[in-house]
Amino acid sequence: MIRGLYTAAAGMIAEQRKHDTVTNNIANLQTAGYKQVNAISRSFPEMLIALSGGQASGGTSRQIGRLNTGVLAEEDPSLYVQGDLKETSNKFDFAIASNIESPNLEFNGTGMAFDADGNRVFQRQLFFTVQSPEGETRYSRSGNFEVNAAGELMTAEGYRVLGLDGQPIVLVDAAGRAIPEVKATEDGRFLNAVTGEPLRNAAGQQMGLLLSVVEDPNRLVREGNSVYRVNAGEEGTVTALADNAGVRNAEFGNWVDTHQAAIRQGYLEQSNVDPAQSMVELNNALRAYEANQKMVQYYDRSLEKAVNEVGRV
Template identity: 25%
Template structure:
C-alpha cells in the first residue's frame, strides 16, 4: 500500500527534523552559532484523473483532479542568520560584530574561511588568531611590549606602549555575502563560500552595508530554547502520527490477507 511508503518518508523527514533541532540545542552556548531549520517538500503525485478531463459525452469536465501523493522529502537545512545577543567578556581580543558581516580567516592550506566567532587570542608571534590558531586576515601583529590594545567600532587596531602615544598597527575588515544563508558550514564555527552564497564583498566595519565591531564582547548563538523545545514537541507528534499510519495500513493489509485466505 502507498500509505506505508508515504508514512515511512514522513518518519524519516521528522527524524531529520529532530536531528537539526538537537544540533541547535547542543550549540546554544556556541559563540556566533546560527540556528538551522529543516524545510520539506512533497514528492511526486500519481494522477488518476486530471482536472478538466471529460466526464461525459455532453462535454462536462471534472472540476478537480484525483491525485495520490507519495510522501515528503527534505530540501534544505537553511541557517537563520539573525543577530545573536552580545555578552561582555572584558577581554581585549574578544570582538563581536553588531550587524552584517563576517571575519575573514586564513586557513593553513591557504584557503579562506569566514566566521562570526570573534573570540580571538595572540599566538607566539603576537598575531591575532582564532582559538584553533588560524590567522585573522589581514594579519595583525601586536608588539610584544604593548601594554594595551584598543579596537574601534570601525576596526582600527591601536596598541599602547609605555611612554609612547598609541600607534595604529592594523585594520580589521569584514566581508558580507549576497546570500549568507548559502554559506557552507565546515565546523569550528567556520563557513566557506559557495556558488549559492556568491563571492565575498569586502569592506570596513561601519561602512555602508557592514556592521560595527564591539571590543570586549562576544555574540551568543541565536538559538531560543523555548522555540526549539516547541519545534521538538511538534516533530515528535508528527513522527508518532506517521507511525500510526503505518500501523493502520498494516492492519488493513492483515485484514485483506485474512479475507483472501478465507
C-alpha cells in the same frame, strides 16, 4: 496500501531530520556567533488520480482527485539576524554588531525583504575573515579569539584571523616584540592599549581585522567549527573590506557614524537561537513522528492479515 506505507515512512524521515536540526540548535545555544538553522519541508509532486477505460464508463476516464505522495525535508537555511551581545571583558573577544541597510528596502525579523518587482532580497551581513589550516579563506561570526605562542591571532577552532593586508594577524611590533594587549576601534583597527597610537606591522601598515560583507548570506555553506565558505564561482558575492574603506563609500555609507556596523571589543555575539521556540518545534516534530509511526504500524498489521488470513481463503 503500499503507497500509504511509503508516504508515512517519508513523513518519519522528514520529521527525524527536523528533530535533528532543532536539537543541533539547542546544543549550540552557548556557541558564540552561531546562527539558527531551520528545516523546511515540502511535499513530493502530487499525482492526478483518474478512473480510466472500462465498459461501465463508456471507455472514457473520470477524474477522482489529487493524491499527495509524501513529504521531504528540502533544505536547512540559516537565520542570519543579529544575536545578542554579551560582555566578557576579554581583550581578545570581538563581536560584530551590524545592521546594513539597503535603500527602499525594509527587512523583517528574518533579514528578508521584497523589492519593487517582488523579488526576495536578503540583508547583507558582515563577517570576520579567517584562514583555514589548509590556507583557504573562510568567514565567521564567532569572535572568541586567542593568541598562540607565535603571536598569531587565532579562532578557538584553530583558524588564523586575517588582517587588513589579507594576511594572518601576528601581534608583534616592527621590532619583533610581542604585543600583549590591543585596543580595537569600532571599525576593527588595532591601537596601542596604552598610548592609543595605531599598531603597525613590519611593512608599516596598520593592523586590524579584515571584515567581509556577504551580499546574500544564504549562499554561504556551513563547514562546522563556526565557519562558512562560498562555492567556487560565487566569490563575487563577498566583498573584503580592505583597510575597512569599503563601508565608507557611497555604497555602504559611513558605517560607524550611522551605526550600521561596529566592532565591540570585550564582547561576544551570542547564538540567535530562540530556546522556547526550539522546544515547541522539538515537541511538534516528535508528535508528528509518532503519528507517522502509528500509520506504518497500521499498514504493517493490514499487510499481515492480507498475507496470513486472506491468503488462506
